[in-house]
Amino acid sequence: MSVSPLPVLFEATYRSARHVGFGRPGPGARQTLYRVQDGQVAAAFVATDGSEAALRAALAEGAETVTVTVGDPEVRLLPPLLPTATGNALLSGFMGTHKKKWGGETAPLGAGFTPPKWFFKGFGDWVRLPGETLNVPARPVALIEEPEVALVYVNDEDGTPHYAGYTFGNDLCDIGLHRENPGYNPYCKLCDTALTPWLFLGAPPRTASGRVTIVRDGATAWEGTFDCGADDLYYRVREMAEHLFSFPAVRRPGLVNYVLLGADEASFHDGFRIADGDRIGIDVKSHGVTFENQVRYVSPAPLPGSAATVSTA
Known part of the structure; x- marks a missing residue:
């Protein structure tokens, strides 16, 4: 599967906690997830211009992170x-x-x-x-x-x-x-x-x-x-x-x-x-x-x- 170069955001739960991620790396790759609260990502679209840079600044800077492997069964997409x-x-x-x-x-x-x-x-x-x-x-x-x-x-x-x-x-x-x-x-x-x-x-x-x-x-x-x-x-x-x-x-x-x-x-x-x-x-x-x-x-x-x-x- 080819992966689009367009900016992409997604949310997922990992070990019962909600996270946001950016991009879509291929199967088996490592990816960083950023801990967020329910509704925090939606609120970021209201508070910013919705660009990838603005959303990263609002959601990723200073957030607790976890690195997972794409396809990890503990990651449940939303x-x-x-x-x-x-x-x-x-x-x-x-x-x-x-x-x-x-x-x-x-x-x-x-x-x-x-x-x-x-x-x-x-x-x-x-x-x-x-x-x-x-x-x-x-x-x-x-x-x-x-x-x-x-x-x-x-x-x-x-x-x-x-x-x-x-x-x-x-x-x-x-x-x-x-x-x-x-x-x-x-x-x-x-x-x-x-x-x-x-x-x-x-x-x-x-x-x-x-x-x-x-x-x-x-x-x-x-x-x-x-x-x-x-x-x-x-x-x-x-x-x-x-x-x-x-x-x-x-x-x-x-x-x-x-x-x-x-x-x-x-x-x-x-x-x-x-x-x-x-x-x-x-x-x-x-x-x-x-x-x-x-x-x-x-x-x-x-x-x-x-x-x-x-x-x-």
Whole structure:
């Protein structure tokens, strides 16, 4: 795997303590972690300009350090800036944003902004990391993997959002249910989403491209390419973000927002159907990021009693 030269920050727990690290050295390399408190890294993005130099000065200087080997099982990576003590984070995103879905066009300038559809995916602690299982309802109509850019924001004490950077994710959902009835889209999104722990510092990427590989019973069942950078979108990222943050509900003080920018066409559009147990591997070749998650159909235990007998009085 090639490693992107772009500045990267990540957080992890090591022996029950929270740490921050910079960069992404290869497997087996040694790396220094800096001890931080829950919320300290998010606060640094509010207090500084968010550059690597400023963040290193705020978080690394004078901090207790530990040197670990990349891949150490005692190091558990975390979703970017996730406030583990409070769970004060939201995961949401935009739909139908790609040029492919608009005949290859870009939204005209100066014509007034018509926002894309938006969805709420879940709370921040619902996010799954690479290697973790993505649970979906037991009887989906037709699942789709969605490799996407996820922007990360943290609100200050007044509720003003501060952009921190971006990462990548797989917004797994039941597109078949959505196509049966667009009004079912909130149900369609009740599938786990994976985000990578690497927070890329800097503006949202103009280009981000890669390849999806779906493995079933040890063999490749489907593979294809994707593009999910800003240049591939019909909408302009700045306008989407400004519109979203015009709503007070996402401007609550201290809230971390993960905002998915939308996905390219994927396996579903090629006639493939994701099955229980499939492994979805996403290789963001432009950024040297690879991650894989297994899909698991989950049938929860039935509720006690019959729904038909529940009183509505």
